[in-house]
Each structure stands twice: as C-alpha cells, then as structure tokens.
Amino acid sequence: MLFEILKARFQQGHQTTAYPAGPPPQLSERFAGMPAIERSACHSCDGICAGLCPSRAIQRDAAGAVALDMGRCLFCNECAEACPKDAIRFTSQYQLAAAKREDLITDGVNADARLALNERAARLYGRSFALRVVSAGGCGACEADVNVLTTLTWDIGRFGLHYAASPRHADGLLLIGPVPENMAFAVKETYDAIPAPKFVIAVGACAISGGMYADHPECHAGRRPIIPIDLHIPGCPPHPLTILDGLLRFLGRISEE
Amino acid sequence: MAGQSIVLRNNQPVALTEIPRLSLDAFRAWTVSQVEAGKRLAVLCCFPQIHGFLLCAVLADDANGWLELAGAEAAQEFPSLTPQCVQAQLFEREIFETYGLRPVDHPWLKPVRFPCASHHPNHKIGEMDYFQVEGPEVHEVAVGPVHAGVIEPGHFRFQCHGERVFHLEISLGYQHRGVMQALLQASESQRRHLMETAAGDATAGHTTAYCNALDALAGRQAPARAHAIRGIALEFERIACHIGDLGAMAGDVGFLPTQAYCGRIRGAALNMTAAICGNRFSRGLIRPGGVAYDLDDAIIRHLLERLEAVRADAVSAIELLWITPSVLERFERTGVVSKEIAEEIGLVGPAARACGLNRDVRHDFARGIYQFQQIPIASVESGDVYGRAMVRWLELLRSMTFVREMLLALPDSKIMSEPGAMKPESIVVSLVEGWRGEICHIAVTDAQGELSGYKIIDPSFHNWFGLACALRDEAISDFPLCNKSFNLSYCGFDL
Incomplete structure (x- = not known):
C-alpha cells in the first residue's frame, strides 16, 4: 500500500503554479476577462447591448457612450455577440479586482490592476490573512473557485492566506452570493464576530451588486448591503486566478506591472 | 387506469x-x-x-x-x-x-424555504417547531446556517444520545433567492442565466433541462452536434463533481493523498469545460435551440489530451481509496440507506443507485445524445458511504469513456436550429440526469405561447431526506462524511 501511495505521488507530479513569481496558468482561449469598449463607435448606435444585458450591467451616457459595470457583469459575452459595430469585446486580462465599487465601472481602456491595493490591509495583514468564507445565496460556483485556491495548484498557504473555520479566528470575511433575506442576520452576526480591524472581500457579481438577483425583494447585496465591502472581485464566477490575483494585490503582495 | x-x-x-x-x-x-x-x-x-x-x-x-x-x-x-x-x-x-x-390531514406542515411571501403565519427563518426527542441524557446539537468550511448555508439539528444520532432534522431556506418568482417576469436571456445559477455546480444539467423544455414547446430540435456538445458539458460536470467529492470524502476520513490530488484534478476537469466556452461552469454554452460554442479540431485534440491526463491522474489518486484499509473501514457500513427506504422516499441519482435502485434518466428517459450513445448504469447494493463513493467512481469512469467516444465521432451539423414560436396552452416535462440525479423542469405556456408557469425540481429536493435517513443510529462524528457522500445542493433546493 505504501508503494502504491508513492507511485501515485510520482504520477501526480509537481502541480503548484509558479504565479505570481512566474507566469500564470494558461487560460482558455475563450476566457472572457476585462472588457474593452471602443466608445467612439457607440455614438451612432441605438445601444442594443444595454437592453440585452441580462444583469443590466451596461450603462450609456447622454452622448450614447457605453460603460460596463463589472460589478454586475456576468461576462456572458452576449453584448459582444450582439454589438453591430464590434465595439465590445472581452480581453484575456484576468486582473479585475478593485477596492472601490466605482472603479468597476469601466470602458476597459483605463483599467488599472493597481486599484485593488488597500494599504492598511497590506500593512496589517500583508503577511498573514485569515478569512471566514460565508456563502449567502451563492450558487456553488464561486464557492468552488474560492475553495480551489486551497488545492495544490494554487496553494494560498504559500502567501500566508487561509480560510478560518471560525469568525473569531479571522481577519476578514469573504462574502459570496446575493445575501438573501434569510441569510442577512447570519452574515451580520458573522461579521460582528470577527475582531477588528477587519476587511470584507466580495467575490462574484452576486456579492458585489446582487448580479442576476439584484432586483429580487429576497436579496440584499447591492441595494441594501448588510456589511461594508473593501475589495470587489468581479465575475460569474471569477476565475480562481482572478480571485488570487485580487487578494494578492489587495494585500500589496503584487506591486510591479 | x-x-x-x-x-x-x-x-x-x-x-x-x-x-x-x-x-x-x-x-x-x-x-x-x-x-x-x-x-x-x-x-x-x-x-x-x-x-x-x-x-x-x-x-x-x-x-x-x-x-x-x-x-x-x-x-x-x-x-x-x-x-x-x-x-x-x-x-x-x-x-x-x-x-x-x-x-x-398533512401530518406536519413545516415551512420549506421561509420565503418573504409565505403562507405560514410565522415565517421568520429558522423559527418553527423542530422534531424533539426527550429523555434522560438525550441532547440536541444544532449546526449552522454558517458552517466551518467553504460551503452553502443550512441548519441541521441532531437528537443524540451520546455520540449516537436518533434523528437528524434538516431545515433549509437560507439560500432562498426567489428564482421561481423571478422566472416568469424575466426575459429569455435572463431566464437562462437564472437557470445557470439555480444550482451553480449543476449549470449544464439545469440549463439543458430548461433548453430541452423550450425546444420541445417550440417544436424545434437542437442539431445533433449541439446535443453532443450539451452531453459533453453534462458529463464534464459529472466528472468534475464526482472527482471533487471523492477527494473531499477522503479528507473527511483523514486520508490526505487522495484529498490533495483530487482537489487539483477537479480543477483540471473544470478547465476542460472552460476550453469549450471560456467558463469553468459552462456558463453561456447551452442555449435554446442548440449551443453557443462549437468545437474545432484544435479544441477536440486539446480536450482528448486533457481527458487522458485527467483519467490517468484520477485513476492513480482515487484507486488508493479502495486499497487502503483505514478508508474502507470508515466507508463501509457507514450511513446506510436500505433499498426499501430509498424506494419509499423516492431517492434519485447516485444516492439511489448506491442502494441498488437502477434509475438513471440517461437510460430510462433518454433524450438528445443519450438516445444514440448509451452509458451503462452503475449501481451497487450496499447503500452506505462506500456504495455512494463506488457508484460515483464507476460513473465517472464511464462518463470519461463516453466523452472520449463523443469527441472522436462528433456529429457533423450546425450547432443552432431556427427559432420557432412556442405552442400555446401546453405543458412539457423535461428530465435530465444531473450529477446529483434527476433534474426535472416543467414548463407551461399561456394562450399567447408565453411561459405562464415553470417548476424546477433539483435532485436535492428528493434526496435531503435520504441524508436524514442515513444518519439514523450513526455516530454524529460521521455526519461530515455522510453529508459529502450525498453532497446535495442547498441553493438548488431553496431556489
């Protein structure tokens, strides 16, 4: 049996990504990351994209120029498929996180990966950060891609990051899901149980804005937030690389561009 | 009759x-x-x-x-x-x-989800009469809604005598997002995204059930190639989840090699779905009338290579379970559900097949690609954690063979059919074998051919009660293991 275990160990090889010191893992060619919008093309358009967007992530100003709210975006690519001028596309840029909610509203042109940094968090928890993960209406996808960071591909323990089983042992709360009414109390209680100073990371469109559930009377995230949010990691769900990148930038563990 | x-x-x-x-x-x-x-x-x-x-x-x-x-x-x-x-x-x-x-004359009309607009007089979440056992040394253990791990919320109450569980009561509703209420007001695209997140780790299952229902009402048949790609997405989902759960079950009995490897291999399986549509959870892939992404030769070659790598890694990691006495000792005769109980409460999916019930929608109610390419049903008789683990292992091997055969002989056709109007005042039942079991959707149209009624039944709706039965007379410390062997959906139940 010991021999079989050793044989399996040999078969599995070394799998941990070299990122961030080395290159990140190869993403699918069809991966939809940071949007890039050619706004000059929008002026002579009736804006079919805004009406089509299932989570109403696309906003148009008076001149017709389009901005995309990544906090609501599902990265479903339907706007890009429908755009008659090919003015919207989703690039392969996986760095999407931002500390301020308004920095998620973008045409993609001025996107800056440094927007995720929180100097106070970096100073306090840059070398060790324990998170209490709370799923509140999450569908299981964000949970899976948050959980996968503990596996040996990503191994967040390398960075002093870990998920704590109790809020009393945590420095922050990682929130998933649109926070249904039935979880509002539990989310607040968990947040209150974490000793200060503490930070909240919202992972996924639901936790940031309510996503598809933003207008449901049952859900709180977005319109009636229960707790303040310090870092937004967009996506539906965000790729594990996007989540890890966001956490590391938030803590000042990646600074060079 | x-x-x-x-x-x-x-x-x-x-x-x-x-x-x-x-x-x-x-x-x-x-x-x-x-x-x-x-x-x-x-x-x-x-x-x-x-x-x-x-x-x-x-x-x-x-x-x-x-x-x-x-x-x-x-x-x-x-x-x-x-x-x-x-x-x-x-x-x-x-x-x-x-x-x-x-x-x-319903014996006990307890709340189910505690929705905002409930017909129960008192519908604040968690406030209800729970099952209670009284007697000397009988005690109650309440867990949740927030759990220690990275999982969805739910509330469990155990009536115990020492370590021994008399009864487990599972009270859910914490994940209730109002999916069913929103469906009928939503646009087609919004509805599809609601389906994709109804139970987000079973996206391909729920979206296929939804699209099959709409296609049937509109009298349109998705092209053969689209059916094949839907089938591949569905089986990738099954492969990824079974691998992940077998790893987690290994973790629950403290056998770390398989736990560590499977967490990574699950990700590799999800990446195969991402190679098709860019998203690891097949978001945006399956649409009414067909699929949105085609597979070219380069992607097919890539998938075949990845599939072989996943198979080799999964075999090496998971077969360790079956030769390790300390694992088998914990898996065998733990969390037993008898065939009679399984039949009586109507279990579905791997949980049912682990009790010797040969039910599988892919076989019994085959639609789409499963009409042409059969997958043998995997079933065992023991009804315990071992049985559920073994059924998942056999299934995932067969799913990998199925996907390989699909990729080698993908039908040559378009991937999207022409739209059509839905039949007015009609009803359709759409069944799909998701990785947890039978996903059932019912769609109803009004006189204008618009959706006027919709019902989603996630396999978890049938199976949560099975988990409660599995815990009877078990040690409370085996709850995590039993729970993971079912791994039911909270949000798919709460909707």
Whole structure:
C-alpha cells in the first residue's frame, strides 16, 4: 500500500503554479476577462447591448457612450455577440479586482490592476490573512473557485492566506452570493464576530451588486448591503486566478506591472 | 387506469386540455395507487389558474421509460397524499407555503424555504417547531446556517444520545433567492442565466433541462452536434463533481493523498469545460435551440489530451481509496440507506443507485445524445458511504469513456436550429440526469405561447431526506462524511 501511495505521488507530479513569481496558468482561449469598449463607435448606435444585458450591467451616457459595470457583469459575452459595430469585446486580462465599487465601472481602456491595493490591509495583514468564507445565496460556483485556491495548484498557504473555520479566528470575511433575506442576520452576526480591524472581500457579481438577483425583494447585496465591502472581485464566477490575483494585490503582495 | 392520466415521454409537449381533471379524491387515490405499484412521484405541484389551482402529479415509470401526468382542480384545500405516500410530504409543504393551498390531514406542515411571501403565519427563518426527542441524557446539537468550511448555508439539528444520532432534522431556506418568482417576469436571456445559477455546480444539467423544455414547446430540435456538445458539458460536470467529492470524502476520513490530488484534478476537469466556452461552469454554452460554442479540431485534440491526463491522474489518486484499509473501514457500513427506504422516499441519482435502485434518466428517459450513445448504469447494493463513493467512481469512469467516444465521432451539423414560436396552452416535462440525479423542469405556456408557469425540481429536493435517513443510529462524528457522500445542493433546493 505504501508503494502504491508513492507511485501515485510520482504520477501526480509537481502541480503548484509558479504565479505570481512566474507566469500564470494558461487560460482558455475563450476566457472572457476585462472588457474593452471602443466608445467612439457607440455614438451612432441605438445601444442594443444595454437592453440585452441580462444583469443590466451596461450603462450609456447622454452622448450614447457605453460603460460596463463589472460589478454586475456576468461576462456572458452576449453584448459582444450582439454589438453591430464590434465595439465590445472581452480581453484575456484576468486582473479585475478593485477596492472601490466605482472603479468597476469601466470602458476597459483605463483599467488599472493597481486599484485593488488597500494599504492598511497590506500593512496589517500583508503577511498573514485569515478569512471566514460565508456563502449567502451563492450558487456553488464561486464557492468552488474560492475553495480551489486551497488545492495544490494554487496553494494560498504559500502567501500566508487561509480560510478560518471560525469568525473569531479571522481577519476578514469573504462574502459570496446575493445575501438573501434569510441569510442577512447570519452574515451580520458573522461579521460582528470577527475582531477588528477587519476587511470584507466580495467575490462574484452576486456579492458585489446582487448580479442576476439584484432586483429580487429576497436579496440584499447591492441595494441594501448588510456589511461594508473593501475589495470587489468581479465575475460569474471569477476565475480562481482572478480571485488570487485580487487578494494578492489587495494585500500589496503584487506591486510591479 | 385509462382516462385517469395521460402518458408522456420525456420532453413531449401536450395541450393543457389533455390533462385529465380528476376529482380531488380520485387524484389522491390514483397517485397513491401508482406509487404503491412501484412508480415514483417525480413531481407534485400546482399552477395558479384564473379560478383556483391546477394540481399536477407526474409519476415516473422508470422501467418503461414513460411519465404519467394527472391533474385536479383545487380551490383552497385538497386531501393530503402524505399519510399514504411519503414522497408527497415535501411537495405538499411547498405547495402550502407558496400558494396557501392546504393539504388537509398533512401530518406536519413545516415551512420549506421561509420565503418573504409565505403562507405560514410565522415565517421568520429558522423559527418553527423542530422534531424533539426527550429523555434522560438525550441532547440536541444544532449546526449552522454558517458552517466551518467553504460551503452553502443550512441548519441541521441532531437528537443524540451520546455520540449516537436518533434523528437528524434538516431545515433549509437560507439560500432562498426567489428564482421561481423571478422566472416568469424575466426575459429569455435572463431566464437562462437564472437557470445557470439555480444550482451553480449543476449549470449544464439545469440549463439543458430548461433548453430541452423550450425546444420541445417550440417544436424545434437542437442539431445533433449541439446535443453532443450539451452531453459533453453534462458529463464534464459529472466528472468534475464526482472527482471533487471523492477527494473531499477522503479528507473527511483523514486520508490526505487522495484529498490533495483530487482537489487539483477537479480543477483540471473544470478547465476542460472552460476550453469549450471560456467558463469553468459552462456558463453561456447551452442555449435554446442548440449551443453557443462549437468545437474545432484544435479544441477536440486539446480536450482528448486533457481527458487522458485527467483519467490517468484520477485513476492513480482515487484507486488508493479502495486499497487502503483505514478508508474502507470508515466507508463501509457507514450511513446506510436500505433499498426499501430509498424506494419509499423516492431517492434519485447516485444516492439511489448506491442502494441498488437502477434509475438513471440517461437510460430510462433518454433524450438528445443519450438516445444514440448509451452509458451503462452503475449501481451497487450496499447503500452506505462506500456504495455512494463506488457508484460515483464507476460513473465517472464511464462518463470519461463516453466523452472520449463523443469527441472522436462528433456529429457533423450546425450547432443552432431556427427559432420557432412556442405552442400555446401546453405543458412539457423535461428530465435530465444531473450529477446529483434527476433534474426535472416543467414548463407551461399561456394562450399567447408565453411561459405562464415553470417548476424546477433539483435532485436535492428528493434526496435531503435520504441524508436524514442515513444518519439514523450513526455516530454524529460521521455526519461530515455522510453529508459529502450525498453532497446535495442547498441553493438548488431553496431556489
């Protein structure tokens, strides 16, 4: 049996990504990351994209120029498929996180990966950060891609990051899901149980804005937030690389561009 | 039984007028007798009408591969089926909570999801009468809604004597997002995204059930290649989840090699889905009429290579379980559900197949690609954690073979069919074997051919009660292991 275990160990090889010191893992060619919008093309358009967007992530100003709210975006690519001028596309840029909610509203042109940094968090928890993960209406996808960071591909323990089983042992709360009414109390209680100073990371469109559930009377995230949010990691769900990148930038563990 | 019900195939639409309207007593008698005769209550639901409600029962005849549908009109109440038919208990509680239609003589009308607009007088989450055992040294353990791991919220109450569990009560609703309420007001694209997140780790399953239902109502057939790609996405989902859960079960018994490897291999399986559509959870792939992304030769080659790598890694990691005595000792005879109980409560999916029940939608109600390419059913008799683990292992091996064969001989056709208008005033039942078991969607159209009613039944709806049964007389410390062997969906139940 010991021999079989050793044989399996040999078969599995070394799998941990070299990122961030080395290159990140190869993403699918069809991966939809940071949007890039050619706004000059929008002026002579009736804006079919805004009406089509299932989570109403696309906003148009008076001149017709389009901005995309990544906090609501599902990265479903339907706007890009429908755009008659090919003015919207989703690039392969996986760095999407931002500390301020308004920095998620973008045409993609001025996107800056440094927007995720929180100097106070970096100073306090840059070398060790324990998170209490709370799923509140999450569908299981964000949970899976948050959980996968503990596996040996990503191994967040390398960075002093870990998920704590109790809020009393945590420095922050990682929130998933649109926070249904039935979880509002539990989310607040968990947040209150974490000793200060503490930070909240919202992972996924639901936790940031309510996503598809933003207008449901049952859900709180977005319109009636229960707790303040310090870092937004967009996506539906965000790729594990996007989540890890966001956490590391938030803590000042990646600074060079 | 002629005239009491209408016989349907999976995804076969019929006019609403063809549903026999029985008297409420005849409806109850018919449903109870069918379940006693060995059929399974796939759905008991009601649709609001201009006056009152239309109660519908769908019975699955797994052996013959057909469904029987009967209806009855009800105003404010109906005689409860539950005293004679356990499978009805949760459906009836749901009907009462959602619509206020009262099942008279239901033994215990507890809340199901605690929605904002509940018909229960007191509907604050968690506030209800729980099952209680009294006696010297009997104690109660309450867990949740927030759990120690990275999982969805739910509340569990154990009635214990020392370590031994007399009874586990599972009280959910914390994940209730109002999916069903939102569906009918949503645009087609929004509806599809709601389906994709109904139970987000079963995206391909729920979206396929939804798209098959809409396609059937619109009289459009997705092209063969699209059916094949839907099937590949569905099997990738099954492969990824079974690998992940086998790893987590290894972790729950403290066997770390398999746990560590499987977490990584699950990700590799999800990445195969991402190679098709860019998203690891097949978001945006499956659409009414077909699929949105085609596979070119380069992607097919890539997938075949990745599949072989995943297979080799999974075999090396998971076969360790079956030769390690300390694992087998914890898996065997833990969390047993007998075949009789499984049949009585209507278990579905791997949990049912682990009890020796040969039910699998891919075989019994085959649609799409499964009509042409069969997957053998994997079943064992033991009904314990070992059984559920072994069924998942056999299934995932067979799924990998199936996907490989699909990729090597992908039908040559378009991937999207022409749109069509949906039949007015019709109903269709759409079944798909998700990785947890039978996903059932029912769609109803109005006189204009727009959706006027929709019902989603996640396999978890049938199976949570199975987990409660598995814990009877077990040690409370085996709960995480038993729970993971089922790994049911909270959000798919709460919707």
